[in-house]
Amino acid sequence: MSWWRRAFPLDLAEEGHFSRREFARFLAVVSAGFTAGIGYLWLRKKPLETAPEPTGTHELAVALGRASDLQPGQSRLFTFRDAQDRCILLRTPTGELKAYRQTCTHLGCAVRFRGERLECPCHEGFFEVDRGFPVQGPPTRPLSGIALETRADGSLWAVGELPKPTNVPTRAAACPRDTRMEVRS
Template sequence: MPSDKNNKIPFNEDNYTHNIERNNERKLDRRGFMKTLAGAAGVFAVSSLPWGAVAAKELMGLGEKEYPHKKITDVSKLAVGDSLEFKFPGEHDDAIIIRLNENKYVAYQNACTHLRCPVFWVKEQNQMVCPCHHGFFDAETGAPTAGPPRRPLPEIQVKVDNGAIYAVRVKRYEA
């Protein structure tokens, strides 16, 4: 005769989790799952359109955007062949200006176009160097001359006025 111990329910009768009615459960087959997934993807795509339009509008105007002119330094404080780091257009945007000769100044955003490492002016080599992956840039044009970078450094247009050097705008390059 079987023992009463083996026929006992292994959980408390008051526990509601054992009372699930499987016949009334919602059925979700593969087709229903795919329809739900496609619907969710469609809702996500449509809801992201306004943000994409805002981003595209902002990016389209960056090449022409002129920022408030920012004084970098006085002409007398930057000797021929020397460089100076500064912030432009924002306080978190590193930049570098180089005085190539008596009347020629070039400025670039100070982040390598490969992986955004800082770029340094090496006066003795007459070029800009990214020490992270041995990238080299031509100081005259900002174009890469060696290493992994493929795009030139974004140029910052400068203006000399009343013995001072001002940053005016960032010239963007097409990818």
């Protein structure tokens, strides 16, 4: 008899009894929980935080200032769908304006524009700036892109959400660092 059994001489009939059937019932209930979760996702009308809107459009355009304000390599934050929907507007080193939702597709940290890539500082995930594809680190899905529109007066507007790209290239092909190395060689 172990020391703790002598110290606590309680003898419960059900103590230590956990049958296979009880374990199987627990597993079945957990399985039902997964089914309920999928049913919830099916019935939920509002998209999840990082998911695109079902229609792919946004009712109201958001003004982002003048397109000429951003120089290559610079970025600016803005909100799009609501106050919690934080996005980042940037001008790539090649001069193109791009905007992405700031939520990392790994675990939801805020990405930032660093050098030639978008960086998630939480787990060192990196995205290329042209299409938002992940090129390094834990993320496997691209960032949500925001559609931009430059109007005749030079003002820049966020007018909707870009469709998610389906053909994610291999990381070696998408990584700009590898491209630079190829150019040098």
